Amino acid sequence: MLNHPQETFQKERITPEVALEILTHKNFKNRPIKKHALKRLTDAIKSGEWIVTNQGISFDPDGNLLDGQHRLHACIEANIPIDILVARNINPKAFQCVDIGASRTAGDTLDILNGNNSQGKLIAAAVKVIWYYDNRPAQNWNSSDRPSNTLIADLYLKDKELYDLAASTVRGKGGRTNISSNSPTVAFYVLAHRKNWPIQKIDEFLDNIYVGANLPSDNVCLSFRNQLSTTAYKKRGNNQQRYILNAFLKAFNTWAENKPCNKFYAPLEKTNLYTILPYNSMKLYGLELVK
Numbered sequence: 001m002l003n004h005p006q007e008t009f010q011k012e013r014i015t016p017e018v019a020l021e022i023l024t025h026k027n028f029k030n031r032p033i034k035k036h037a038l039k040r041l042t043d044a045i046k047s048g049e050w051i052v053t054n055q056g057i058s059f060d061p062d063g064n065l066l067d068g069q070h071r072l073h074a075c076i077e078a079n080i081p082i083d084i085l086v087a088r089n090i091n092p093k094a095f096q097c098v099d100i101g102a103s104r105t106a107g108d109t110l111d112i113l114n115g116n117n118s119q120g121k122l123i124a125a126a127v128k129v130i131w132y133y134d135n136r137p138a139q140n141w142n143s144s145d146r147p148s149n150t151l152i153a154d155l156y157l158k159d160k161e162l163y164d165l166a167a168s169t170v171r172g173k174g175g176r177t178n179i180s181s182n183s184p185t186v187a188f189y190v191l192a193h194r195k196n197w198p199i200q201k202i203d204e205f206l207d208n209i210y211v212g213a214n215l216p217s218d219n220v221c222l223s224f225r226n227q228l229s230t231t232a233y234k235k236r237g238n239n240q241q242r243y244i245l246n247a248f249l250k251a252f253n254t255w256a257e258n259k260p261c262n263k264f265y266a267p268l269e270k271t272n273l274y275t276i277l278p279y280n281s282m283k284l285y286g287l288e289l290v291k
Helices: 018-023 035-047 069-077 093-096 107-112 119-134 150-160 160-174 182-193 199-208 220-228 237-254 280-287
Strands: 008-014 058-061 066-069 080-089
Touching: 018 069, 035 069, 035 080, 035 150, 058 107, 066 069, 066 119, 069 080, 107 237, 119 160, 119 182, 119 237, 150 160, 160 182, 160 199, 182 237, 199 220, 199 237, 220 237
Parallel strands: 058 080
Antiparallel strands: 008 080, 058 066
């Protein structure tokens, strides 16, 4: 029986020059580079989000790279040294086990932060929608260009109470209807609050959407809620989330201005994103402000 050298694990500083040396002379059996994965790692390094985790780089007893080529390429792309866990003298058979386990999603991370309350997936998706709204307003919301899990967690923690309230409210109201309680709705809730709309007014609008009781025929909420239950609003994808969010923003502004609307027309997919009207301007439209 052959004796393999003892495995070692330690944190090391890897410079772009060292990363290039490893990839040039020690990388023979790794899979092709995934551009979207490389971009996420590079962005994390450039933005200062990079932290040392159990996912590092590993070498077999002959010094050949087993795992970590994307992290090394990201170090080179960012042109910034990184601290990373380095494992040496790893049995090559371990390479067969690398990345077999399911990757932890942003939703998984938020569930852990929240004591596994099962709202993590919905909230993480809503945080991502708002990130796109703030940072990619005039672009396609491409899945390869998205915030990292670390950034999603940081953004959530900055407004944790609001995100928790928005998710539980939307899930509670939407659970009583066939209208999806999805991430764009939660994102709308947060964006409305940004414009100083009080919770009771946001709830009033959503009750009109989800319940629809005793609404006059020219109330925009009646037409909008009828559309939300159609298949056009139940597709998946980042650009579909953009479409739904923009429809919510347009419908809300119409409702806030008390404009009669017998038939609501959702914005076209490439329409510029709407901005919610600030609450303190609503007195111009005859709305009695909540103090």
